[in-house]
């Protein structure tokens with residue numbers, strides 16, 4: 001199997017680390033491990049991995065410090081592992097430059113999906129590569145046509161308003177990745193509306209009514225409670 005990339009696992013918990021190594025190596029990745037923040041900082045610089053998985057609770061320092069240090073010199077994708085359910089922590093990790101996060105305990109397919117998405121988004125400068133080729137995003141019957149500025153669901157126009165389309169279009173460009181509430185609000189409504197989540201919630205409710213079969217159990221746009229929204233990965 002061709003090596004898909006080198007991943008540095010920054011994690012002090014041996015059981016979780018060996019679980020991740022097993023999964024990643026079985027799926028064609030080469031892995032390295034650092035179990036302290038200090039070791040991580042030096043290995044990031046000396047090995048330049050394709051991606052780092054970063055546990056926030058390290059024995060010698062907060063994982064956020066490792067991230068902040070890395071972001072001074074590299075845009076290497078980082079997926080943060082958080083044991084805590086603290087949403088603010090996830091938001092601050094994303095704001096500090098993490099590409100995504102995963103909450104313990106997590107399963108194999110979730111881990112692999114986060115890694116695929118994070119690596120893909122750094123390899124294509126303008127977001128999703130299939131969009132760059134065709135100017136369309138499609139996933140399970142949802143089609144976003146970036147030229148026509150329309151979204152279709154199973155072939156028929158979803159009749160989204162302009163702002164609803166902008167939201168769906170943005171989530172589609174970063175499909176598979178969580179976009180924070182603040183980021184979405186700033187991108188669609190500008191900096192003055194920041195921290196006004198209500199406008200976003202209302203728009204999302206309308207979008208779901210138009211595209212989801214059952215808005216209470218969305219299959220296209222998922223809510224990451226307290227953090228943001230995530231579009232399903234494209235076909």
Ligand code: CA
Nearest residue numbers: 012055057058
């Ligand atoms: Ca830990």
